[in-house]
Amino acid sequence: MSAAPTRRRHWLRIILFTAVWIVIIVVALSGLGILWLRSAAKSALPILDGDIHLASQGAPTLSAPVTVRRDQHGVPHIDAATQEDMFVAQGYVTAQDRLWQMDAFRRNANGELAEVMGPSLLRHDKAQRMFQFRNTAHRIYASLPPAERARYEAYARGVNLYITQHQDSLPPEFHLLHYKPEPWTGADSISIGMMMVDMLDTHWYTKLSREKIAAKLNNPKLESDLYPVGSWRDHPPTGELLDLSQPHPQPPGTSNDEDDERTVTRTMPVPDWPTPMGAPSMRGIFAHGWGSTNPPIDSCRDCTPGSNNWVIDGKHTASGKPLLSNDMHLGLNEPNIWYMADLRAPGYHTAGVTLPGMPFVIAGHNEHVAWGFTALYGDVQDLYIEKLDGKGNFQVADGSWKPLNVNHEIIRVRSRKDFAYDVRLTDHGPLLDPLFTRDSRAIALKWTLYDTTLNSIPLYGLNTASNWTEFSSALSQWCWPTQNVVYSDDQGHIGYHAVGRIPMRSAGITDKPVLDAVHGWQGYIPFDDMPNAFDPPSGFLATANSRVTPDKSKYPITDEWADPYRAERISKLLQGRDNLKPADMLATQTDIYSEMDQEFGHRLSYAIDHTANADDQLRKAADLMRSWDGRLTTDSAAASLVTQARYALRIMLLEPKLGAEDAENYEWSESNFAVEEIVMRSNPAWLPSAYKDWDAFLADAVRRGMIIGHATTNVSQWTYGSWHVVDIEHPLSNFLPYVGRIAGTGEQPLSGDTTTVKQVGRSFGPSQRFTMDWNNIDGSTENIVLGESGNPYSPYFRDQWDDYYNGRTFALPFTPTAVTSNTRHTLRLLP
The missing domain is CATH 1.10.439.10 (Penicillin Amidohydrolase, domain 1)
Known part of the structure; x- marks a missing residue:
């Protein structure tokens, strides 16, 4: 036998031997690392019983x-x-x-x-x-x-x-x-x-983005189509009695008539703003864009910080006492952004969600009043x-x-x-x-x-208020952020107030950077002139980030509002109903019906029916969409078809006029409504020249959506939950992957979308769910996404996840008797 094959076998054995030992060492080190991490986590578990x-x-x-x-x-x-x-x-x-x-x-x-x-x-x-x-x-x-x-x-x-x-x-x-x-x-x-x-x-980047897009369009009418100010679907919380079976007038300045050349003045597209040196955005990691340098989460095109809240007086509830609900929509991370707590001392007893690192309760209730927040989107920059x-x-x-x-x-x-x-x-x-x-x-x-004259953070006043007078007095000191606040109390009153210092501008709200002093500020909108209502005739008030100003408003608050679909759906589900119970509040918070998506499904089906070159897969898609009930369940194929078609359609619509980069970057809080109006009105100015009519264009959007979304050959098996998922991870998971495997939820099928009351994305959604029942204060419910603890080895690390994910909730004990009967651990902190 020659020496060469012998040497080759010798070196192969050495390489194999070395590789095996490398694998063994890596596995051993990984195992030791996991054991060390487990030991460190367990040693950090807090003492919950005894004296400290x-x-x-x-x-x-x-x-x-x-x-x-x-x-x-x-x-x-x-x-x-x-x-x-x-x-x-x-x-x-x-x-x-x-x-x-x-x-x-x-x-x-x-x-x-x-x-x-x-x-x-x-x-x-x-x-x-x-x-x-x-x-x-x-x-x-x-x-x-x-x-x-x-x-x-x-x-x-x-x-x-x-x-x-x-x-x-x-x-x-x-x-x-x-x-x-x-x-x-x-x-x-x-x-x-x-x-x-x-x-x-933070919305300053919208002014830079709109400036760029407006220059490319060079057409005020097309610009106004992309940036409507409010919509005919809006339901401002005026408390007026409304006939919801009738169409609503459009707010001033939002007409889409072909001869209307008025332009509006605010947007919210994604800024041309990269993440830090190629690394994951820590703002996005910690709280869904907590900061102005980054757009909303990449995996959720239309996710913007917002919330739902509403309040119903006793005339419409089964108990005769008010019900108030709030679910704040933010980024979902491990640990949760909120920490639940019940704080009691002489002159102070308040429970709800707190912000780790800050004293007080942010949203919740005390012995006499309850409140919840949604973002107002006031223009303060x-x-x-x-x-x-x-x-x-x-x-x-x-x-x-x-x-x-x-x-x-x-x-x-x-x-x-x-x-x-x-x-x-x-x-x-x-x-x-x-x-x-x-x-x-x-x-x-x-x-x-x-502004150095603004320094008030009146959380203590909210926490200790005992009636509307005291509560609204505290609200009048609120500087930032701009918010919608709903209120109820143990005397049966309900109320609403928009809060935050919003500049008055003699030249009006500006949608682009300005050069001259004409656009200076002249003080702030008086508190009493902000939108508000107290014990309204309807007995119902609700907000969901969409327009809250009536058609005739003394002061402009913003030209940018969120899509109207959540507020409209909440009003249709609750306003005018009687005998309402807490279960109806939870059903509304977790509602996954989208009227807009269902209407889109019908329009897309019609387009396919009237397109000559539709293949069998497209026609099957049309059948699925036309018979769809509009609920975005995880097992729905129609939900996949409609949402993916809408994503594809937007790019197809914008790219011919804006180019690929700006078409991708166009994001705005009311972009869904803007696209809906363009499509449903078959606006000829927006039909791409490559298509003979809107039916051909929309049918192709369905086809392209299936391609982009990797639809199954049998489109009826392309379930929504197979790709639309929630995945909540620890902030360090992008840097240390094994932390994510230990702490994260992994991908889970997710129902709903950004137009449903349950507004959700991959790592975005309701950050808590709260319902105050003045008929049973100890039956009032509050739950967060995962759990109280940030330690994976704590029993309270992820114990709330099943309830949250499956649309259930639980009571937060409040009275001393209820707290005592529900106590599992007792710790005394001693001087």
Whole structure:
């Protein structure tokens, strides 16, 4: 035998032997890593029973013992002798379950993620520094009244007591990233509140986007088609008695007549805004775009932060007492954005959802009043094109020059040198970095957030109000974000008020960057002139982010509203009905019928029927769509056909006029309605020249939708849930995949879409569901998406998921008797 084959076999054995050992080592290391992670997670599980002394080297802790009872879902019911002790306990207990999330939230808001997660987050941090969130939070905190500041300080003290006691048993994320949390401050809590403002009130990029799209269209009528202001489907919460069987007039300025040349003035397309240096967007990771640098989640074209809420007076309920419901639509992540809690001390007893890192209850109820929020979409930002002299000065309105203010920011970057970043500011606000706008002009952002006279966060007033007078007095101090608030109380009253400081502009709302001082602000819309209602004749009030102003409104709030379908459906399901029960509220919150989708299905079927070259698969699709009930169930093939056809249709409609890039980028809160009007009216100006008529175009949209969506050969087996899924993941899953496998839900079939009351996307949807029943306060329901704990080894990590996913809910005990009977764990926090 020759030596060559012998040598080859020898080397093959060496290679095989080496490969086997590499596999063994990798598997062993992976196993050890998982065991280590499991050990770290278990060591971080909080103590839920017994006594804990909150000792602190001479610093005050508690004035008296605090009792923390946890119910069957691990929800803490905190009972304290003083309100200060209660807030200390709230900070401590929230840190037990959500400390890493709290730290991640404040780093996200303050632009400090790169310090622990590396250079891929540098761009994100630069954006946060540019928008001045940390500096603004410190300014607001310093301006709070002393009594209010003391509540934030008490909460921070509780967080820090937990951090101090658990330096060796921190949540596993701290171990994975090899760092420890800095002490908590009251200003950190305000920073987390700024994230909510940023998410709900940031729309400046729509003005840049519309400017670009308008220039390409060069046609005011076509532009107005893409950007309607409200719709004939709207149901403003005026409380008037309406005949819902009759068509509704269109709001002013929304006529689609062919000879109407009026243009509207706001949009919300996706900005040309990349994620941080190719990494996943941390804003999207933490809370569905909590921040202005990123568009809505890529996997959900029409997902925009919003919510549903409504309130019904006792004349229409089975019990004779009001019912109030609220489900806030945000990004879905692990852990949940909300943390449920029940806080009790003399003069204060409030339960509902809290924001980890902030004291108080954000939405919920106390012993006398209940409330819920939806986003108002108020226009609180303008862009100004500034004139610079290249020497560090900008020109003011009178023609003189002033030096730019410069904030010198230092951004710490893991494994890299600190990064120096200068933020330049004019009298209007910070100059947007061209890196983010891709615009060479000097553009300043003016925002109500930067107004140094606005510093009020009246959550304490909402939490402690006992009637409409006290509640609305607190609401009158609300600065941001702009919101719709519904209200009910134990005396049988219901109400609604739009809140937030919205500028009055003598030249009206502007839809593009402006050059002149004519577009300045002249104060804010008075609180009493904001949309509102109290004990209306209809006994019913509802909002779902669509238009809330009546046809004749004294002050413009915004030109951008959400699609009207959710508000319309809620009104049709509930308004005018009697004998309503809490079960009817849950059925409405989880409703998955879409009138718009069903109408589209009928129109698409008609188009196929009247197209000569329709093949057997298309004709089968037409049969499925024409007989569809409009419910987007996971087993529906018609739902797949209609939704995929709509996605394809939009691009086919826009691409000939905007080009491929801008057709993909066009996104706006009322884009579904815009496309519906164009299609249902068979607007000839929009029919692509490649098609002889609308039937041929729509039939081809169905065909293309099946291709893009990878439809099965037998289209009746192309079920909606086979591709339309929910997948909730831990923020670190994009960086450390095995974390996702341990913590995430994985892909689950998902019913509903963005036009149903149950507004959903892959990682977007109702972030909680709440119904207040004044007939049975202990039967009032509240549940979040996954669970109270952020620790995968806690029994309260994902114990709420089955109820949430399957459209069920449960009661949140409130009275001392109910809390005691539902207690599973009792912890005493001692001085």
